[in-house]
Each structure stands twice: as structure tokens, then as C-alpha cells.
Amino acid sequence: MLQKIQLKHGVNRDQTNYANEGGWFECDKIRFRSGQPQKIGGWLKYSVATIIGTCRQLFAWFALGGENVMAIGTNAKLYVEAGANLYDITPLQRTSTTLGAAAGPFTATSGSRTITVSYSTDTAYDPEVGNYVTFSGATSLGGAITATVLNQNYLIKTVDTIAKTYTITSLTAATAGDTANGGATVTAKYDIDVGNVLTAYGYGWGAGTWGRNGWGLGSVTPVQLFQRDWFFDNFDNDLVANIRNGAPYYWAFNGAFTTRAILLSAVVGATDVPAVVMQLLTSQGDKHLLAFGATEYGSAVFNPLLIRWSDQDDPANWTPLPTNSAGFIKVSRGSRIVRALPTRQEILVFTDATLNSLQFLGTTDVFGIQELSDNISIASPRACIAVNNMVFWMGNEKFFVYAGSVSTLPCTLTGHVFENLNYDQIDQVICGANEQWNEVWWFYPTGSSTYNNAYVIYDHLDRIWYYGTIERTAWNDSPLRQYPQSVNNTMFTGTISTTGTTTTLNVTEIISGVIAVGDVISGTGVTANTIIVALGTGTGGVGTYILDTAQAVLTPTIISTNGYLYNQEVGVDDDVYPMESYISSSDFDIGDGEQFTLIKRIIPDVSFDGSDTLANPNPTVTFTMRPRNFPGSSYGTSPAKNVITTNVTNYTDQVFMRARARQMAMEISSTDLGVQWQLGAPRIDGRPDGKR
Secondary structure (H helix, E strand, O other): OEEEOOOOOOEOOOOOOOOOOOOEEEEEOEEEEOOEEEEOOOEEEOOOOOEEOOEEEEEEEEOOOOOEEEEEEEOOOEEEEEOOEEEEOOOEEEEEOOOOEOOEOEEEOOOOOEEEEEOOOOOOOOOOOOOEEEEEOOOOOOOOOOHHHHOOEEEOOEEEOOOOEEEEEOOOOOOOOOOOOOOOOOEEEEEOOOOOOOOEEEOOOOOOOOOOOOOOOOOOOOEEEOOOOEEEEEEOOEEEEEEOOEOEEEEOOOOOOOOOOEEHHHOOOOEOOOOOEEEEEEEOOOOEEEEEEEEOOOOOOEEEEEEEEOEOOEOOEOOOOOOOOOEEEEOOOOOOEEEEEEOOOOEEEEEOOEEEEEEEOOOOOOEEEEEEEEOOOOOOOOOEEEEOOEEEEEOOOOEEEEOOOEEEOOOOOHHHHHOOEOHHHHHHOEEEEEHHHOEEEEEEOEOOOOOOOEEEEEEOOOOEEEEEOOOOOEEEOOOOOOOOEEEEEEEEEEEOOOOOOEEEEEEEEEEEOOOOOOOEEEOOOOOOOEEEEEEOOOOOOOEEEEEEEEEOOEEEEEEEEEEEEEEEOOOOOEOOEOOOEEEEEOOEEOOOOOOOEEEEEEEOOEEOOOOOOOOOOOOOEEEEEEEEOOOOOOOOOOHHHOOEEEEEOOOOOOEEEEEEEOEEEEEEEEOOOOOOOEEOOOEEEEEEOOOO
16 A cells, blocks of 8 residues: 655644644755755855955945945955955054154064064054054065065954054064065054954943942943944945944945945035944935934934934935935834834834834925834844845744734744744844745854854745754845855864864864865964964865964864855855755654554655756765654664665665554655755555554
8 A cells, every 4th residue: 555645844843743743843954845845055155255254244236337246244344245356345443654663663583473563653543452454565574574465454463552562463474584674654554443243241340331330340230242233225326334333334336446434424525424323224215314223413322212314315414404304203112223124115113122114204304103013022133024025023032024014923933943042142143035935034043052053944935934054144135146145154163282282273073164274263262363374284174274373272163253255045065065954754644543554665756856966976865764653652673663764866766664653754864965855755655554
């Protein structure tokens, strides 16, 4: 008797295995197509250039000359990407042409990669450790430290404010000939301060105002230090950007990409630009630049519920006058604006407790606002997305949808997501669309993880859910780009030393990405701002690497502060590594489940269309069948209840097996390079075998 295995599409973890009879229960890196599970698409590095810092935002737009560009914001840098090339447009806090002695500011020691920089004549400024500086105009030191080596962007490793010197690390070791000092025409351009990688909370000493409650006492008010989040939009040809609860910036498009972003208040003719904003956004239909959460007009006080906007067609004029349309309005309820999201007919304004609609009125009031819903939550500023005239977002305990009114989005994975979410790092939650597959993705950190290591997907066409594990810090699916794009930092498992002190890093497993010389690494116990300066036996993957700082550390997971921009839905692999995927069913009845069935064979039905046959001429999946008699019983190891595992290829027509059970569960998995698979409708062949 042949029985077709037909299971409900979507994954359900909010019911028990048995209550979810005939459905799917566990999965990783799969999606559903025409009701059947298949492996998701792979990803490849789009740019070989590394992105410095942890990326939190991507934004693509077309310049008027047809240039397809993307803004990339990290905790350390602001980039524009064009043609897979990265251009540093990070705003500067200082440019100095007076550094050290007339002979130049640099001093190198033969055999060392450390270069000391003197800023003794720049007495008005002290650089900070962890910030970045770019040199130009330097000449060779006479040996291996050439002008090309010096005239680059460097991480400031140490600062001596007494001697007025700081150190940088060159990837080239100095030689005996490096006795010069770089010349008298050196210019140093200092980036704005690096921001936080993670959000931190505290009551501890130093968290609030120094001395506020007596020496050595913590703050009585919790202090929240946000991770650095960027917000981007275009104003015609140009980029407007801001750091969350920070300064607004403006980058006038430059096709040569040779200029840096500047403060919006520094634009010629700027008036009353808010010094601090939560988010900048362009109202594209009427060309007003809006600030959601801003310093009040004529004041330095930041109001987290204030919305201000510039004059029409003038992003730098924020002075409200009878002769222009600049103005402001306040959100009535909530304690702070969390996110503003443009939709087709309105701008949705999320506070920490309400959802509001901001609309252009075209009257003397210019904009009007009304509350749409209260008693809602939003997990993070980047936890929402507008798709198909609907808005989806993750709250603190459930998912929501707005389609003219707000409602709870039914989810079969609510417990799985929110019971595992690391609420200490909820700011890291990001949301993105994958329009090709009608999907909304949320990436979030689980357990004690300090980075996004899991995802959950909602298919808004079929109204089903599935989930898995991927590390991503930013995502953008723009119609201006061929593929969805994402960013993630390189992560790996390794040790620096188990005994003693060494500069050798031993990498034993790659979690994601590729290791490169110049990467700055971090991890439990790793010395801050440690740089990989040379290859050992490793060439990007497992192996050894040379560090600039000797240390003794044993740490399970190490993260590079550098990352890569990826094209998603390209190929079938995790860049250069195999992508492992699987899906497991809940129990399903064999026959009607009333009596035992003796199973003798399974007829698989798997398509391998889309596999990379050059990388893998014989793509294979593993079928695992788990017979069971009762919900509370184990799958067992006796001959009648063996767990059957077998490999299935294009040429597998049937698999003989022997099992006796009332129910059975099924799993399909793949672990090899080049494999793409979709499950069809497999069948099992068995006969009734009594009730006992």
C-alpha cells in the first residue's frame, strides 16, 4: 500500500509535535515554493573591499546622472558604494596641517610595524584611541615605509597626551632605511568619533553625570548608550544622513567620490538646523526634509517627540517664517519617537507606545498628525518594513501588521522567536524584504549572543512562517539593485594562546565571512583594537594569522570589526563555503494511525534543479525517517523502530527499509557545496500489521 506524504506548508513551533500532526516543525535555510520546502538561495561577496565597522544601514538611490549608488553606515565609517567600489565619505571632526617637527611627524623603528605620530604643534586637539585618521602629503621614510604606505586611513592605537604623540599600525614592517619623518607637508584628517557597536544600559559608576550622587555611587536613573545607527535618504541628487540621536549630515553628490559628508548646519545658507535628530527623512512628494525627534527651534534642548521640517526644496533652511513652509509639530503620546517610515500615502511615526500618521496637508499648517493605535510596541528602529501597501513590524512580544488599521500578525513561531530573543540587544533587530519570494525577514540575536545570529521569515502571500540561522547586521532589497544585499562582519572560532603570550592567532572554524589582513578583531579578553597584520598558514579561512599585539587569550568566538557587502539569492552556497539546510516534520500518521504499519520502502521525490553541477556533479540530500508509536515515546533503536538515514540523489528511485510504527517523522537535509533541492511528494510503502 503506497501512502503519499503530504504535509502542511509553513513551520509551526507553537504547538507540540503531535498537535502539529502533518506539518513541519523545525528548519534552517529553507523556504516554501508552491507549498513544498526547498533550500533558500545562496550569497556571494559583491565587493572584495572590506567595510570597516559594524554596518547598521544600507540605502540605494539613483543620482541624476544615472549613477547607481548606495550609502553604507557603520559604527566607524560612512561609505558610498558605486560599481562595487567603496568610497569613504565619513564626516571629519578636524583637519590638521600642523603636526610635528618640520622634518615630519612620523617615527618608525626597524623591524616594527608600529609608527609613532607626533602632533606636538597641534596643541588645540587630542586624538582618541579607536578613532580613524587619514594622512596625505607624506613622503617616504626612506625604506619600506613609502609614501603609499603612509598616505592611507589608519586606526589610532594609542595616544600619549603628555608627549603629544599617538601610534598607528602599518601592515608593512619598517626597515633600517626608515629614518626620515615624512616631510613638512603632511595633512591629517580625523574622522568623527567612532560609535558604540552594542547598546549598553547602566546604573553604574560613570554611567550618569560624574559626582551626581556622591563619589563612587551609581546613577539612580538608567542610562542607555545606543549602538550607532545611521538613517539615510536622498534629497534629489544628494544624500542626507544622521546618526540616531546625533548630528545631521549632508553629502552633495560628487561623481568622483572625493568629498566627505559635512554637517547640515555647515551647508551654505543653513539656518536653525537642529543640532541633534533621531531620524532624517525626505517627504519626497512635497520636498520637505523632516527631523523626527529634534532639538527645539531656538533651543539646544532635545525633544524626543518633536517633528521639525525645513522649508520646501531647501533642506538647510529650518527657520519658520510666514514666507516659507518650515515648521514643527509634536507627537502627543509616548516618550520618544522610535522610527518614521514612509508609505504610499503617509509617513508612519512609531513611538515606544503609539503609531501615528503624518500627512502633508498643503495648508499653512503644512503637516498634520493623527494617532492610529496605542498600546503597541516596536522592537527596534529597524524592525519595520513597508511591503505591498502593508507595514509589518516586530514588537517586543509579538508581530504587527498595518493595512489601514493595526492588528496582531498571527505567527506560528511566536514562542520560538520571543522566548529565545536576547532582549539586552533588541536594538540589533533588523527587518528587510525579499520581494522575489514575497518574504519579510527579521534578523535578531538569541540567547546571550551579542550579534544577530537568527532569522524568522513571513511569506505574506501564502501567510506562512519559517526560520533559521544567519548572521546579518544590515539588509536592503531595492528595485535599483539586481539582488537583495546584506552586510555581515567576519566571525570565526579560534584561540590566540592557551599558555603564555603570542602574536599568533589560530583559527579553527569560520562562522561567516573571510579573514583578511588589516581586520580589527574583538572577543572576550582580546586586547582592544588588535589588528591582523600578516598571514600565517591561513589565507582567509582556517589556519594561523599574525597579530600586531602579543596577548594570551582563549576565546570561543572572535569577531572582526570589518565586514563585507553580499548579494543574496545568488548561487546555492554560503559564499565560498557549503550552506547547510534542513527541514524536519512533526509526526504524521501512517495509514489512519489506529494500527501498526510495517514499512518496507520509501519512494523519494526530490528535484535538484538549480544545483551547481560544476562544484558538485552528483548533488545529494539526506533522508531521515523516524518511526514512533506514541507522542511521549522515543524514536528508539530496536530493529522495528530504527531511525533510517539514507542518501538520495537524482538517480535514487526507491529506498528499502524496515520499520514498524503508528507514526513517522521525516527530515531532509543537505551539507555539501553546490546543492539545491526541492522536496516533492514522497511515498511510503507498507502494510497493516495489527494493533499491538
